[in-house]
Amino acid sequence: MAKDSAGVQVEEAVRAVRASSRRRQVLDAAVVVMQRTGFHQMSMQALADEAKVSVGLIYKYFGGKEEILLATIVDILDQFRDRIAPAMDAAGSDPIERLAAGFHRYVQIVDENLHAVALTYRESRTLDQRGRDTLKELEVTTSAPLRDALEDGVEAGLMNDLDVDLMSFDLMMIAHGWSLKHWHFAPKFTAETYAHAQLRFVLEAIVAPEHRDSYRHLAS
Amino acid sequence: MAKDSAGVQVEEAVRAVRASSRRRQVLDAAVVVMQRTGFHQMSMQALADEAKVSVGLIYKYFGGKEEILLATIVDILDQFRDRIAPAMDAAGSDPIERLAAGFHRYVQIVDENLHAVALTYRESRTLDQRGRDTLKELEVTTSAPLRDALEDGVEAGLMNDLDVDLMSFDLMMIAHGWSLKHWHFAPKFTAETYAHAQLRFVLEAIVAPEHRDSYRHLAS
DNA sequence: TCGCGCTTCGTGAATGTTCATTCATTCACG
DNA sequence: CGTGAATGAATGAACATTCACGAAGCGCGA
Numbered sequence: 001m002a003k004d005s006a007g008v009q010v011e012e013a014v015r016a017v018r019a020s021s022r023r024r025q026v027l028d029a030a031v032v033v034m035q036r037t038g039f040h041q042m043s044m045q046a047l048a049d050e051a052k053v054s055v056g057l058i059y060k061y062f063g064g065k066e067e068i069l070l071a072t073i074v075d076i077l078d079q080f081r082d083r084i085a086p087a088m089d090a091a092g093s094d095p096i097e098r099l100a101a102g103f104h105r106y107v108q109i110v111d112e113n114l115h116a117v118a119l120t121y122r123e124s125r126t127l128d129q130r131g132r133d134t135l136k137e138l139e140v141t142t143s144a145p146l147r148d149a150l151e152d153g154v155e156a157g158l159m160n161d162l163d164v165d166l167m168s169f170d171l172m173m174i175a176h177g178w179s180l181k182h183w184h185f186a187p188k189f190t191a192e193t194y195a196h197a198q199l200r201f202v203l204e205a206i207v208a209p210e211h212r213d214s215y216r217h218l219a220s
Numbered sequence: 221m222a223k224d225s226a227g228v229q230v231e232e233a234v235r236a237v238r239a240s241s242r243r244r245q246v247l248d249a250a251v252v253v254m255q256r257t258g259f260h261q262m263s264m265q266a267l268a269d270e271a272k273v274s275v276g277l278i279y280k281y282f283g284g285k286e287e288i289l290l291a292t293i294v295d296i297l298d299q300f301r302d303r304i305a306p307a308m309d310a311a312g313s314d315p316i317e318r319l320a321a322g323f324h325r326y327v328q329i330v331d332e333n334l335h336a337v338a339l340t341y342r343e344s345r346t347l348d349q350r351g352r353d354t355l356k357e358l359e360v361t362t363s364a365p366l367r368d369a370l371e372d373g374v375e376a377g378l379m380n381d382l383d384v385d386l387m388s389f390d391l392m393m394i395a396h397g398w399s400l401k402h403w404h405f406a407p408k409f410t411a412e413t414y415a416h417a418q419l420r421f422v423l424e425a426i427v428a429p430e431h432r433d434s435y436r437h438l439a440s
Numbered sequence: 441t442c443g444c445g446c447t448t449c450g451t452g453a454a455t456g457t458t459c460a461t462t463c464a465t466t467c468a469c470g
Numbered sequence: 471c472g473t474g475a476a477t478g479a480a481t482g483a484a485c486a487t488t489c490a491c492g493a494a495g496c497g498c499g500a
Contacts, residue, residue, distance in 0.1 A: 184360075201386070450492085
């Protein structure tokens with residue numbers, strides 16, 4: 001009997017779920033192996049072993065090694081894109097509260113993905129032009145909520161007159177610093193204390209002098 | 221006739237000079253090729269071509285590919301170590317003037333070595349433990365003059381009470397940002413305007429409120 | 441001044457290994 | 471049985487490293 005269209009749709013849905021779980025399986029393994037050895041040293045065999053699948057199967061779900069790298073990096077950048085804004089919304093409508101909450105969450109995500117974040121710096125050069133463009137775009141998208149909070153804050157007179165674009169990238173770099181300079185900071189800080197210490201620093205520069213006292217609690 | 225010791229010394233000196241110029245030739249080529257392709261894609265053949273020497277000769281001056289990477293990175297870090305302090309000394313004895321001068325020079329050096337700086341982030345994972353330790357040590361050494369200026373400034377009451385270690389690493393990361401995020405900043409800034417804009421930001425947080433006005437000229 | 445060994449510099453093809461990718465085959469399930 | 475999932479050995483290309491060989495400088499004796 002010919003399959004009806006509903007049956008076909010179910011099958012496709014099932015396949016999509018399985019495919020996405022296979023992809024996840026491989027991507028998680030990729031982070032582990034790359035953390036151990038770096039992308040170039042990672043042999044497909046080692047990746048297959050870590051993911052508990054065969055080498056051949058990986059090629060059913062990914063076009064090749066480089067595509068795995070791109071997918072791994074996009075995966076982590078997606079987390080930033082999707083998890084920053086909600087954290088800021090939960091902080092209310094005050095721009096400075098929102099900014100602090102966004103930065104704080106940013107550091108948390110970095111902390112949960114220490115190796116993957118370093119990866120985005122290390123291996124992005126490996127990607128082709130298209131891949132690199134994707135990354136740049138995602139990075140700009142990610143910074144948008146922070147940027148908005150900064151714009152609102154300046155607008156409302158709560159913040160000094162500052163270069164919003166520069167500041168939003170600085171905030172991201174400082175958050176990335178928790179990963180990039182982890183070897184240096186880990187003995188002194190936890191992710192929490194790092195976020196607080198950095199907030200104390202940046203808020204000093206951002207918040208307009210006459211409002212500083214109102215936000216001391218953010219940099220306890 | 222047996223060579224006298226003076227003769228031997230001269231010969232050795234000549235050889236040392238030639239060797240160091242060969243090494244420079246190769247290291248300069250390495251920066252060019254790695255910028256184009258990254259360390260792992262760089263074949264020794266391509267490096268040899270760029271340096272206008274044969275593949276075999278490279279192995280006379282370097283132990284292997286990885287040693288070239290380490291030498292390339294150490295080379296650039298040495299520049300930071302050797303050129304920051306003089307720039308600060310030229311700025312006089314005021315801690316804040318010194319800090320600003322050091323940061324400014326730091327950005328200048330980054331600008332002169334845009335690709336090599338990015339390299340230190342990208343490829344350090346490739347090195348073995350010993351190489352990585354060398355790098356960490358050099359980075360701490362490099363930050364020392366900035367750190368001293370910060371300590372003096374806090375001591376003298378010119379600066380807010382801040383975490384000196386954190387701040388000195390932040391300053392370095394922000395300077396590195398000119399390389400790491402060059403794709404984003406290049407359309408808006410030159411190295412000079414980048415340094416000034418960032419100084420305006422960090423000095424706002426660093427300089428004690430009652431002294432702010434005295435240093436406005438640093439962030440014109 | 442010339443030529444003759446001797447040492448150092450420099451070359452690049454040959455070697456052996458590593459590894460991404462493919463594909464003929466097997467497996468599991470409906 | 472038929473179909474898609476999964477396997478992993480075979481293939482072929484890339485490439486770091488070596489090394490046998492040639493060229494070039496240099497002191498020295500005739």
